[in-house]
Amino acid sequence: MVRCVVVIEIRNVWKRYVDKIVLEKVSLNVEKNEFITIVGASGCGKTTFLRMLLGEVQPCEGSIMIDADRLIPEPSADRGVVFQRYSVFPHLTVLENVLLGLELTDSRWLGRTFGRRRAHNVERASEMLERVSLDRAADNYPSELSGGMQQRLALAQTLVKAPRILLLDEPFGALDPGYRSDMHVLLLDLFRELDLTVFMITHDIAEGFSLGSRLLVFDKLRVDPHNPDLYGATITFDLPVGHHRRLDSIMDNMNVKPNQA
């Protein structure tokens, strides 16, 4: 499959709800292979922004173009997502969770594969599980996993579909710090290997600086003290940050090989 260069062009996007303006005048150009981290106060519209990229929420004004095509207004397989919670399917085992995406594409009516086809899919899913060190939990249900394992599963489930754009909404928010750095290594590793363009929301500024190649800060430029919902947030800072330069030093410092993460 030939991959074309992803170019995301966001032009003057606004999002209003009945009683409030959430986002205003958001404009942004993103090139292929950028790793964008997003920080901002809670409730300022970061998730809303991500949901617009996902196609789940439509902007009230402005446009979002991907590869010079208008964004299809519904989620699709070229944009993978990991939410903070509820990202994995509780009724499927770890292996089945990863298998699902492959089976859905292979079998449009049953959503299940059999025989050699299935064996092939199981092999691919198992490889992915090995990448995120979940191969030994393959037959467990998500409720039997820790929070960190569930998020790794969500990542594997998404990445087995080889999306071009990966959207992450505070994926490591609930994890303790030691665990988080393992996840960083894993994520950066997969990022480079799978040729992704990443948007990642985080509430950890340090994570925002260290992990990405570009940091966006969402904030309100204007605030009306009597009516805080009158103005929306926009991108107030757009900083190049260098994970490419820092990656090796991070990895050295942590002294971890990604596969053991």
Place this chain on the structure above:
Amino acid sequence: MRLINRRPGGFGIFASAAVPFVLALLLYVVASSIRLAENPDDKLLPNLSTIGAAIERVAFEPDRRTGDYIFWTDTAASLKRLVTGVFLAAMVGLAVGVPNGLVPWFGAFWSPAVRALSMIPPLAILPILFIVFGVGELAKVMLILLGTAPFLMRDIEQRVRELPREQLIKAQTLDATSWQVALRVVLPQVMPRLIDGVRLSLGSAWLFLIAAEAIASTDGLGYRIFLVRRYLAMDVILPYVAWITFLAFLFDFGLRRLNRRCFAWYGA
């Protein structure tokens, strides 16, 4: 140790659960013997041996007129109606509830209609059912179906709506079509909830079954109870009621086990 921290364990759990039943039985025996001492022909509270003889007669001796063991033919007839009605209601509940909860346009048409349907008191339309479907099996099954399906449809719809939106989005990013979302994400997660819903509606299903049998039937547990009522045959009515209670308990117990066994992830 504080009272709130003391717990029965092991045998204690069974023993304490049995106490109310034993007490009720004792109370009955005492009340019965008091009444029978006053009037040996009293029919209201027959003593245990009279009840035992009645059970013997209906369950283990062929009926003089038909040659049937009526206790068992009644049970079979009732269970057939109950299971058919509840099963159909569960299927209708799924077939309407899932699209109602998942597909906005489907729900826009059918969700309000289902809500309206569920407001109709089923017993009020029982005469209509007898007129339309005749007094045979169909009308009885239809009463159970109409009595329990609206609840199940609404319950399933609600369960589908309660699924985290993130899951539906996630499935779409994994390339799922609407049909695949219904088949692989929604349906399997709704099945154990359907079984819970059936457990809850079994109580009213029995109610409708007995009502229908009481009014127009020639066999069935409800029919028998209302038939022998004319002779004040408490010695038959009481074991029948106990038996119905026991069957209802068995259904509930079995469905709960089924849920645990088939859906290990559920409620874990």
